[in-house]
Amino acid sequence: MRAELAELWRYRELLWTVVLRELRIRYKNSYLGFFWSILNPLITVLVMTLVFKYVMGQQVKNYSAYILAAYLPYMFFQLALMDSAQCIIAQITLLKKIYFPREILPIGSVLANFVHFLLAMLVFFVYLLVIWLLNPGDNPFRATVFLLPIFVLMQLALTLGLALIISALNTFFEDVKYIVSVGLYLLFFLAPIVYFAEQVYYAGGIDDRWRGPIYTIYLLNPVALLMTGYRKVMLDPQQVAMAGPSGTHTYEYLPLDWGLVGVAACVCLGTLIFGYWIFNRKKWEFVERP
Amino acid sequence: MIEITNLSKKFLLAHMNYSSLKGIMLWWRRPHREVVDALKNINFSVAAGECVGVIGKNGAGKSTLLSILARVYKPTSGTFSLGGRVAPLLELGAGFHPDLTGYENVFFNGVVLGLSRKEIAERMPEIVAFSEIGDYIDAPVRTYSSGMLLRLGFSVATHVDAKVLLVDEALAVGDLDFQRKCLARIAKFREDGGAILFVSHDMSAVRKTADRAVWMKSGAMHMFGETETVVSAYERA
Numbered sequence: 293m294r295a296e297l298a299e300l301w302r303y304r305e306l307l308w309t310v311v312l313r314e315l316r317i318r319y320k321n322s323y324l325g326f327f328w329s330i331l332n333p334l335i336t337v338l339v340m341t342l343v344f345k346y347v348m349g350q351q352v353k354n355y356s357a358y359i360l361a362a363y364l365p366y367m368f369f370q371l372a373l374m375d376s377a378q379c380i381i382a383q384i385t386l387l388k389k390i391y392f393p394r395e396i397l398p399i400g401s402v403l404a405n406f407v408h409f410l411l412a413m414l415v416f417f418v419y420l421l422v423i424w425l426l427n428p429g430d431n432p433f434r435a436t437v438f439l440l441p442i443f444v445l446m447q448l449a450l451t452l453g454l455a456l457i458i459s460a461l462n463t464f465f466e467d468v469k470y471i472v473s474v475g476l477y478l479l480f481f482l483a484p485i486v487y488f489a490e491q492v493y494y495a496g497g498i499d500d501r502w503r504g505p506i507y508t509i510y511l512l513n514p515v516a517l518l519m520t521g522y523r524k525v526m527l528d529p530q531q532v533a534m535a536g537p538s539g540t541h542t543y544e545y546l547p548l549d550w551g552l553v554g555v556a557a558c559v560c561l562g563t564l565i566f567g568y569w570i571f572n573r574k575k576w577e578f579v580e581r582p
Numbered sequence: 583m584i585e586i587t588n589l590s591k592k593f594l595l596a597h598m599n600y601s602s603l604k605g606i607m608l609w610w611r612r613p614h615r616e617v618v619d620a621l622k623n624i625n626f627s628v629a630a631g632e633c634v635g636v637i638g639k640n641g642a643g644k645s646t647l648l649s650i651l652a653r654v655y656k657p658t659s660g661t662f663s664l665g666g667r668v669a670p671l672l673e674l675g676a677g678f679h680p681d682l683t684g685y686e687n688v689f690f691n692g693v694v695l696g697l698s699r700k701e702i703a704e705r706m707p708e709i710v711a712f713s714e715i716g717d718y719i720d721a722p723v724r725t726y727s728s729g730m731l732l733r734l735g736f737s738v739a740t741h742v743d744a745k746v747l748l749v750d751e752a753l754a755v756g757d758l759d760f761q762r763k764c765l766a767r768i769a770k771f772r773e774d775g776g777a778i779l780f781v782s783h784d785m786s787a788v789r790k791t792a793d794r795a796v797w798m799k800s801g802a803m804h805m806f807g808e809t810e811t812v813v814s815a816y817e818r819a
Contacts, residue, residue: 305693305698306693306694313686316682320681320682320722386677387654390694390695392694580594
């Protein structure tokens with residue numbers, strides 16, 4: 293694996309060129325270009341906020357900020373995996389003509405989406421600033437934001453690892469991309485994006501002694517942990533309150549469990565190493581695909 | 583320059599439907615697999631400044647040989663060495679993205695062929711001038727004619743300081759003037775010590791350019807020697 297990494301390092305200029313190319317191609321024929329990357333989540337979150345605030349009775353202050361804090365990273369995860377599923381097949385004619393480290397394609401897809409994610413986060417911070425300027429008492433921002441890179445790097449490792457696995461497998465079985473899209477759809481609801489992790493802990497119908505274990509199992513899913521981690525390091529501890537027919541339910545805030553963050557970090561790194569290993573085992577067979 | 587020793591390549595030809603899970607489920611009991619010997623024990627070398635023609639019927643393994651030298655396939659056994667950077671002449675702009683401009687595509691292709699971004703930027707004027715693309719260099723490649731694509735592709739491949747050029751039947755397109763220009767460029771490439779491996783079905787082209795020729799027959803080297811001897815034997819067969 294060290295030889296493979298050295299080879300990848302030798303081709304770093306190509307990786308950079310692939311990333312630039314992906315960024316250029318995406319919005320090549322559209323007028324608003326990059327703004328679609330911003331416009332798309334903003335409109336989605338606006339609709340989500342309306343539905344959850346007024347239909348479902350979510351009463352958290354600055355609810356859209358909490359959705360965005362998890363939805364923007366999730367969008368990166370989703371788009372990167374969907375892009376990487378196709379990346380080898382889309383370039384197979386080039387692969388059949390010339391050598392370069394094949395992993396450059398999936399890694400390039402992930403990094404191009406990562407650039408969009410970082411820019412979207414920048415816009416998110418501007419959004420928080422605007423909220424704060426509009427009502428100064430209402431600063432949803434938190435000082436622990438300097439811990440954000442930990443979660444960003446964990447997610448990058450997880451996404452790269454999965455992208456390598458998915459791109460390698462999808463080259464042989466095109467069913468993989470359909471499985472991935474169903475998986476991503478389910479994962480959206482299994483991670484705290486439109487709701488809060490606390491609502492899982494205090495879910496109705498669960499015996500009190502099971503609350504702890506269920507909450508732990510829920511957060512063993514690295515995506516669920518990452519999404520709740522983003523919220524907890526960037527935004528103020530929220531008091532979740534849901535209005536329902538039997539009155540308003542409030543859920544106590546639960547702090548971030550750093551032990552579980554450690555577990556998730558190991559899972560993310562393990563996925564990356566495993567993904568790179570399996571990709572390297574398969575990469576010479578792409579062009580010989582029967 | 584090019585040194586090929588005992589090179590063999592086997593392909594797994596699967597008669598089962600390997601491309602979907604359904605296919606696997608239905609066929610897993612009886613995997614029809616057939617091993618095809620695409621290349622059998624190839625041995626030859628090409629000196630610096632030499633051009634070797636590869637001839638033979640379709641399916642004789644000519645393109646497989648070139649692909650292995652371009653490091654697209656891994657050989658099943660045997661080794662080869664190339665004395666420097668190898669540039670496969672990509673057919674009609676393979677690897678060009680239709681929505682990107684000629685300029686952006688040249689950049690990408692140059693980096694794929696092993697130049698740094700800085701080097702390719704320095705050579706850009708030369709590449710554009712040679713390809714005679716002119717102002718079209720800033721237009722999306724989808725608007726190019728096939729001749730323009732070929733000219734640009736040839737121009738990039740011959741401006742990357744390669745030591746080995748792999749040509750797979752690619753020079754047939756382009757007008758006479760450009761073909762003459764290509765031949766001059768290739769002659770210069772050889773003077774500078776580059777080696778060329780050249781697959782063609784056009785015997786007059788092989789006679790004109792190749793110093794020696796390899797006749798491939800169902801994956802094996804059938805004959806190797808002076809161009810005239812090999813080509814006339816092939817024509818008689």
